[in-house]
Amino acid sequence: MALSTALSNPQALSCFSSFPKTTKIIPFRRQLCVRAEADSSQKLTETKTKESTNDKPPPKKPPKPVYSMKKGQIVRVEREKYLDSVNYLSVGHPKYYKGLDYIYEDRGEVLDLRFFETGEYALVSWVGIPTSPAWLPTDMLIKSDKLNYERM
Numbered sequence: 001m002a003l004s005t006a007l008s009n010p011q012a013l014s015c016f017s018s019f020p021k022t023t024k025i026i027p028f029r030r031q032l033c034v035r036a037e038a039d040s041s042q043k044l045t046e047t048k049t050k051e052s053t054n055d056k057p058p059p060k061k062p063p064k065p066v067y068s069m070k071k072g073q074i075v076r077v078e079r080e081k082y083l084d085s086v087n088y089l090s091v092g093h094p095k096y097y098k099g100l101d102y103i104y105e106d107r108g109e110v111l112d113l114r115f116f117e118t119g120e121y122a123l124v125s126w127v128g129i130p131t132s133p134a135w136l137p138t139d140m141l142i143k144s145d146k147l148n149y150e151r152m
Helices: 002-008 012-016 028-053 079-083 086-091
Strands: 074-077 108-116 119-126 134-137 141-143
Touching: 074 079, 074 119, 079 086
Parallel strands: none
Antiparallel strands: 074 108, 074 141, 108 119, 119 134
């Protein structure tokens, strides 16, 4: 009840006097439409000026690397280069270990090629041998179309 008496009293409404009084009432939806049109035209002019200042060509892509082999190529490992390499020493086998003869004699297929910090490497998987593929440097691989051998 106290609120209704306060609103009917003109002195109580003096706290609302800081708000501007408008004589013309514009519907709320119309105000939104006018504002939206003004904002969209302003954005269009801003984008046009941005486009004109950024007339630089797009950055160039780095060239594709050129590999010495192709994926799917048949290879085998050169024995002397492999036995003198860090790859063989990291395995920990004694010199001329017979368990790795399949990489010198059997055919391996190149699954993937990559450039690492130490050079170009190929992921080689041996056909018919139940072992996991190995990353080997391409300089120790011998390319071959077909290997003729008899398996014992």
